Structure formats: C-alpha cells, structure tokens
Amino acid sequence: MDTLTAIQERRSIKKYDTSFTMPEADVEKLMDLALLSPTSFNIQNWRFVLVxxxxxxxxxxxxxxxxxxxxxxxxxxxxxxxxxxxxxxxxRYWKNVPEGTRDVLVPMIEQFYSTSGEQVQHDEVMRSCGIAAQTLMLAAKSMGYDSNPMIGFNTEQVAEVIGLPPGHVIAMMLVIGKAAKPAHPRGGQLAKSEVVFTDRFPG
Known part of the structure; x- marks a missing residue:
C-alpha cells in the first residue's frame, strides 16, 4: 500500500483478531521503521517498550x-x-558525519537544551513520540495491520508496570494488529476553512 492510501485508510481500531500471530519479522520491520523517525538534533529521545x-x-x-x-x-x-x-x-548522535560538522552540531545541542528549560525538554519528548507513533501507524497500515493510539490510561500505574526509569516520561500507548471489526464511519471532519489558514489567523 502506498503512503497516500495508508493515510486515507488508517483508522483507530478497537477490536483485534486474537487468533492471529504477528510474525517476528514484521515486529522487527515496524521498529526499524520507527527508528527512522526524525528527532530534534537527532537525539533519538524516544524509547519503545514492547509489552x-x-x-x-x-x-x-x-x-x-x-x-x-x-x-x-x-x-x-x-x-x-x-x-x-x-x-x-x-x-554519538552525529558519529557518522564529517568531524567539522560534528564539532558544530554537538555543542549546539547542549547550548540549546541546557538553556531552554525543562518544559521544552519535556515537550521535545512528546513531539518525538508523536512523530514516531505516526510513522508506526502508517507503516503498520501499509503492511496490512491496523492500530490505535491511546492516552486513556493511568500514567502512574503504567509507569509502574513497565518500570519507567527516572528522567523518563510516557507520551502514549499504541496497539497494532489485525482488525477483527472495522472502525465506525468517521465521526465528522471540520471544514478545511476552519483549520487551515494562510500566513496568519484571520481577524
């Protein structure tokens, strides 16, 4: 399935076929693709706990x-x-680039994040995980799977279950599998004119 079709057909699925077993090769492929997701300064700050x-x-x-x-x-x-x-x-985030490039970029990382504050550092994790989640969902759809991103959970309990280390935060949960039941019709898309603007907000 091509990317445009995957975007159009991806839906959040709640019911999965429990009789199906996902091949390990597909799990590895999905995670290899997730690791290609972009992060600021290539810091690769996402962490994926496969339960x-x-x-x-x-x-x-x-x-x-x-x-x-x-x-x-x-x-x-x-x-x-x-x-x-x-x-x-x-x-290590820039180990494969020429030394001159590395000498410029690496100090920029510390300069930016050490002065930007904890809120920016936290938000950076959320941005990175959101991008990775979309990569996973579109990759899954293109491979014949469905998915559901989730924020409906008790963060403290999930942190305890997975043994979340200090200095880490949870962005979301994501499930992927073979749908047992299709999604309901789309609930209702807002008009493009309500959410897309040119140059600045109107008014």
Missing amino acids: RDPAQKKKLRAAAWDQAQVEEAQLTMVLCGDVKAWAKEPE
Missing part, C-alpha cells in the same frame, strides 16, 4: 481502564522518552 508477556499485558489493560485492545492486539507498546537524552554522550 509482549500476557501477564504484563493484563496489568497494562487494568491500568488502561480495562480497554480490551491493550490485551488483544498483537503488538502493544508504550511510547516513552528520555527527557535528558540530549545530555547523554551527544557526540
């Missing part, structure tokens, strides 16, 4: 207000981020 153990899935479902897709989808993951990734050996 595969049935007992872990059950705990995660309980933390997600008993939403069945958490346990029934073939691939359930928690998208998190390391808020301080920018400060952890930043030279």
Whole structure:
C-alpha cells in the first residue's frame, strides 16, 4: 500500500483478531521503521517498550481502564522518552558525519537544551513520540495491520508496570494488529476553512 492510501485508510481500531500471530519479522520491520523517525538534533529521545508477556499485558489493560485492545492486539507498546537524552554522550548522535560538522552540531545541542528549560525538554519528548507513533501507524497500515493510539490510561500505574526509569516520561500507548471489526464511519471532519489558514489567523 502506498503512503497516500495508508493515510486515507488508517483508522483507530478497537477490536483485534486474537487468533492471529504477528510474525517476528514484521515486529522487527515496524521498529526499524520507527527508528527512522526524525528527532530534534537527532537525539533519538524516544524509547519503545514492547509489552509482549500476557501477564504484563493484563496489568497494562487494568491500568488502561480495562480497554480490551491493550490485551488483544498483537503488538502493544508504550511510547516513552528520555527527557535528558540530549545530555547523554551527544557526540554519538552525529558519529557518522564529517568531524567539522560534528564539532558544530554537538555543542549546539547542549547550548540549546541546557538553556531552554525543562518544559521544552519535556515537550521535545512528546513531539518525538508523536512523530514516531505516526510513522508506526502508517507503516503498520501499509503492511496490512491496523492500530490505535491511546492516552486513556493511568500514567502512574503504567509507569509502574513497565518500570519507567527516572528522567523518563510516557507520551502514549499504541496497539497494532489485525482488525477483527472495522472502525465506525468517521465521526465528522471540520471544514478545511476552519483549520487551515494562510500566513496568519484571520481577524
């Protein structure tokens, strides 16, 4: 499936075929594609927790207000981020570029994030995870799978289930699998004129 079709056909699916087993090769392919998602300064601050153990899935479902897709989808993951990734050996984020380029970019990382404040660092994680989630959802659709991004869960409980380290935050959960039931018709799209503006907001 091409990218434009995947965008048009991707829907949030709640019911998954529990009789289907996702091949490990497909899991690896999805994650390889996710790791190509862009991040600011290439700091790759996202972290993906793939919850595969049935007992872990059950705990995660309980933390997600008993939403069945958490346990029934073939691939359930928690998208998190390391808020301080920018400060952890930043030279490795540019190890494959010429030395002159690296000497310019690496100091810029520290200069920007050390002075921008914790809110910007937190927001950077959210942006990175959002982009990665969209990459995963479109890749999944193009491979014949469906998905559902989720924010309906108790963050503290999910953090406990996955053993979230200090300095990390949770952005969302995402499930991927074979749909057992199609999505309902689209709820209602706002008019383009209401959400798309040229140069500045009107008025």
